[in-house]
Amino acid sequence: MDNTAAIFANRNFKIKSINAKKFALWLFIVSICMLFAGLTSAYIVKKSDGRWLQFEMPDMFLYSTLVLVLSSIVMHLTYLKAKNNSLKAVKIGIASTAVIALVFFYMQYLSWVQLVAQDIFLVGNPSGSFVYIFSGLHLAHLIGGMVFLLVIFLDTINYKVHSKSMLAIEMCTTYWHFLGGLWIYLYLFLVMSN
Amino acid sequence: MSITDIQVTDELVHDDDHHEEHHEQSFIFKYIFSTDHKTIAKQFLITGIFWAMIGGGLSIIFRLQLGFPDMDMGFLQPFLGDWISNAGKLDPEFYLAMITMHGTIMVFFVLTAGLSGTFSNYLIPLQVGARDMASGFMNLLSYWFFFLSSVIMFVSMFLSTGPASGGWTIYPPLSALPQAMSGSGMGMTLWLVSMVFFIASTLLGGINYITTVINLRTEGMTFRRMPLTIWAFFITAVLGLLSFPVLVACVLLLVFDRSFGTSFYLSEIFIGGEALPNLGGSPILFQHLFWFLGHPEVYIVILPALGITSEVISTNSRKPIFGYTAMIGSILAIAFLSFIVWAHHMFITGMNPFLGSIFMFLTLIIAIPSAVKAFNYITTLWKGNLVFTPAMLFSIGLVSFFISGGLTGLFLGNAAIDINLHDTYFVVAHFHLVMGSAAFFGLLAGVYHWFPKMFGRMMDEKLGYIHFWLTFVGVYLVFFPLHYIGIAGFPRRYYSFTNFDAFSSFVDLNSFVTVAAFITFGAQFIFLFNFFYNIFKGKKAPLNPWNSNTLEWTTPRVPEHGNWPGEIPKVYRWPYDYSKPGAKDDFIPQTVPYHQTKESNTDFENEESKKE
Ligand code: HEM
Ligand SMILES: [Cu+2]
Numbered sequence: 001m002d003n004t005a006a007i008f009a010n011r012n013f014k015i016k017s018i019n020a021k022k023f024a025l026w027l028f029i030v031s032i033c034m035l036f037a038g039l040t041s042a043y044i045v046k047k048s049d050g051r052w053l054q055f056e057m058p059d060m061f062l063y064s065t066l067v068l069v070l071s072s073i074v075m076h077l078t079y080l081k082a083k084n085n086s087l088k089a090v091k092i093g094i095a096s097t098a099v100i101a102l103v104f105f106y107m108q109y110l111s112w113v114q115l116v117a118q119d120i121f122l123v124g125n126p127s128g129s130f131v132y133i134f135s136g137l138h139l140a141h142l143i144g145g146m147v148f149l150l151v152i153f154l155d156t157i158n159y160k161v162h163s164k165s166m167l168a169i170e171m172c173t174t175y176w177h178f179l180g181g182l183w184i185y186l187y188l189f190l191v192m193s194n
Numbered sequence: 195m196s197i198t199d200i201q202v203t204d205e206l207v208h209d210d211d212h213h214e215e216h217h218e219q220s221f222i223f224k225y226i227f228s229t230d231h232k233t234i235a236k237q238f239l240i241t242g243i244f245w246a247m248i249g250g251g252l253s254i255i256f257r258l259q260l261g262f263p264d265m266d267m268g269f270l271q272p273f274l275g276d277w278i279s280n281a282g283k284l285d286p287e288f289y290l291a292m293i294t295m296h297g298t299i300m301v302f303f304v305l306t307a308g309l310s311g312t313f314s315n316y317l318i319p320l321q322v323g324a325r326d327m328a329s330g331f332m333n334l335l336s337y338w339f340f341f342l343s344s345v346i347m348f349v350s351m352f353l354s355t356g357p358a359s360g361g362w363t364i365y366p367p368l369s370a371l372p373q374a375m376s377g378s379g380m381g382m383t384l385w386l387v388s389m390v391f392f393i394a395s396t397l398l399g400g401i402n403y404i405t406t407v408i409n410l411r412t413e414g415m416t417f418r419r420m421p422l423t424i425w426a427f428f429i430t431a432v433l434g435l436l437s438f439p440v441l442v443a444c445v446l447l448l449v450f451d452r453s454f455g456t457s458f459y460l461s462e463i464f465i466g467g468e469a470l471p472n473l474g475g476s477p478i479l480f481q482h483l484f485w486f487l488g489h490p491e492v493y494i495v496i497l498p499a500l501g502i503t504s505e506v507i508s509t510n511s512r513k514p515i516f517g518y519t520a521m522i523g524s525i526l527a528i529a530f531l532s533f534i535v536w537a538h539h540m541f542i543t544g545m546n547p548f549l550g551s552i553f554m555f556l557t558l559i560i561a562i563p564s565a566v567k568a569f570n571y572i573t574t575l576w577k578g579n580l581v582f583t584p585a586m587l588f589s590i591g592l593v594s595f596f597i598s599g600g601l602t603g604l605f606l607g608n609a610a611i612d613i614n615l616h617d618t619y620f621v622v623a624h625f626h627l628v629m630g631s632a633a634f635f636g637l638l639a640g641v642y643h644w645f646p647k648m649f650g651r652m653m654d655e656k657l658g659y660i661h662f663w664l665t666f667v668g669v670y671l672v673f674f675p676l677h678y679i680g681i682a683g684f685p686r687r688y689y690s691f692t693n694f695d696a697f698s699s700f701v702d703l704n705s706f707v708t709v710a711a712f713i714t715f716g717a718q719f720i721f722l723f724n725f726f727y728n729i730f731k732g733k734k735a736p737l738n739p740w741n742s743n744t745l746e747w748t749t750p751r752v753p754e755h756g757n758w759p760g761e762i763p764k765v766y767r768w769p770y771d772y773s774k775p776g777a778k779d780d781f782i783p784q785t786v787p788y789h790q791t792k793e794s795n796t797d798f799e800n801e802e803s804k805k806e
Pocket of ligand 2: 488489492535536538539
């Protein structure tokens with residue numbers, strides 16, 4: 001053990017720039033960006049192709065967006081609390097982020113109900129199908145984020161999250177902000193094109 | 195170790211513990227669920243070889259159909275069952291299934307997973323000086339996702355309705371409508387499921403490769419001192435990371451069209467006189483998304499092969515690679531350009547001619563960095579002290595294929611000519627030379643070159659030479675005639691041409707191609723024997739059999755998990771100091787500091803040696 005630790009201590013100079021796991025997370029984020037870039041460009045290509053149905057975006061999407069922003073703010077405060085070692089606040093923070101996310105899930109569902117009320121179904125003109133795909137796929141990624149939240153929640157209970165061990169919560173916060181940003185992008189994209 | 199050290203990649207440290215304490219790992223964890231990059235690389239290699247034999251075998255069967263359409267194929271009934279009629283005829287739908295599987299297997303399972311999976315895994319940690327990949331666990335997942343995807347694809351070949359049959363490019367509406375042909379049913383579904391796992395595997399692998407190259411290089415291994423192999427694997431992984439997610443998007447919409455009734459790719463379709471409800475979609479949209487991956491994918495296939503070639507040619511010419519910086523620059527240029535040329539696969543989709551000429555212009559620009567690479571290989575060979583190992587021969591073969599296949603790309607890149615040649619055997623000839631054969635030769639060159647490190651034993655050179663000459667000549671005999679057949683107008687993916695009088699004068703040529711394909715395929719068994727026999731019985735390999743400069747040759751004959759028993763070596767110079775004027779030997783490994791080589795240093799290097 002000591003021996004290997006020494007070997008690693010020796011070569012820490014490389015790792016000082018950016019931690020390998022954090023870097024891998026960024027690469028993962030890049031690939032998700034490409035996924036949605038692909039989908040939104042498909043949207044643009046299809047739209048310019050004609051036979052396109054215009055409709056109003058449900059206003060519930062606006063409210064859900066605000067709720068997701070709120071969850072990001074809470075997550076960030078939680079992260080700051082972890083830096084101060086207020087573990088109890090961290091636990092509450094993570095739990096509230098998750099609860100707000102659940103509210104967001106429900107509001108997305110309500111938005112779909114509104115869409116259906118407008119006669120926009122998943123099956124039909126691609127302009128409507130795309131909205132379901134974008135929001136659904138975003139939710140799928142959010143589930144990943146919720147699992148991540150659960151992991152760091154358990155870590156916190158086991159005293160593995162504190163000011164000297166910030167990596168996990170930092171990565172989780174990054175991913176969470178990314179998911180928020182991603183949805184804002186999708187929302188603005190859809191609003192501007194409809 | 196305390197929690198504060200969590201910053202260090204902890205998985206690695208654990209593996210190291212094992213190594214230091216000499217715990218005997220159980221068989222399962224050592225050879226099957228191993229996190230050692232070297233074991234995972236071998237797993238990718240063996241799975242790749244398995245797939246190559248299946249993919250090659252399929253091509254032999256459909257070549258029989260093309261070369262000898264009147265033949266009685268009854269003898270295949272034991273293997274293919276009902277796909278051979280009682281009159282000894284191949285089922286036309288199964289013909290399509292076979293070409294689809296052949297393409298899918300070769301492009302994705304052999305030349306992407308088999309090539310990048312093997313050599314990126316094997317060489318990145320060894321050549322940058324790391325104990326393992328950044329995350330051994332992700333690496334393990336990457337292989338087992340690939341394995342799962344392989345199993346699913348393999349199973350799909352035994353469905354009674356047949357595997358996917360719409361071509362490796364799975365264009366809708368054929369692939370989107372289960373009722374369109376029998377292969378579009380369950381076979382297509384399994385194809386899609388299999389590809390989802392395949393993409394997950396590629397992304398996990400790619401994230402690992404990039405992270406390892408960025409974060410785990412040993413001291414002194416600057417980007418300007420990285421072997422070109424690593425540069426190629428690195429950029430390949432970046433390409434994969436950026437393009438495979440777009441394939442996910444493409445496939446996702448297809449899945450929704452198939453299973454949930456959406457109309458992304460479908461509009462106004464009649465089947466059996468009845469109109470489908472789908473309105474408003476466009477199959478061209480699929481092609482845009484597919485080729486946005488598809489074109490980078492062909493470079494994902496060829497770049498690692500080119501990287502391997504750079505290393506092998508430089509070592510065996512006993513000369514520094516000509517234009518190291520230009521080589522890196524051309525890899526970067528190719529990678530960048532490969533994202534903005536996809537529509538050259540779509541010239542005949544009725545796109546705006548102005549748009550077509552933009553894509554034509556961008557496509558032809560790719561010829562420049564490609565030519566830079568070809569010239570640099572030739573100038574490296576020029577006046578070198580060539581050592582013709584089998585690996586060297588295969589690398590030279592690769593350069594030959596890359597040039598002769600690349601030239602026809604220039605024709606296809608011209609929209610006006612492509613309108614004639616699209617979907618003919620000319621395209622088949624083009625990509626089998628420039629991508630198929632070239633990348634396959636890169637794979638073989640890599641195996642011959644790194645076999646001594648992988649298994650600690652040598653392969654037989656004589657068998658290697660026989661394998662090379664039969665394959666090299668065979669490939670040209672197979673694919674060169676296809677240019678003429680293509681120019682004559684033979685469309686690709688047709689089951690039979692006997693109904694067209696115009697084509698009757700080409701019957702003999704087609705038979706000739708089939709015979710040549712047989713010989714080429716047969717020659718691969720020489721390789722199989724050479725490979726598997728010498729894993730166990732080969733001569734023990736010396737530590738540095740090719741007098742090479744890179745770091746992997748500083749490890750023990752059979753490196754354990756952790757690669758170097760002591761400290762990781764430091765790097766002091768680039769990897770191409772071959773035949774340096776004044777030097778004692780004709781090679782100076784990367785681990786030799788400048789102050790030990792006063793006799794061959796340049797002024798600049800003497801300055802550097804003071805800092806060491
Ligand atoms: C000078 C460089 C190249 C140019 C200008 C070029 C151009 C083209 C064009 C225009 C096509 C479309 C032909 C058609 O379908 O009508 C094509 C097809 C293809 N090219 Fe290239 N190419 C070049 C190099 C390469 C390289 C280096 C690779 C692979 C390593 C490659 C792999 C392919 C493949 C796989 C296809 C056929 C895909 C299919 O339809 O199944 N090409 N090429
Ligand atoms: Cu292309």
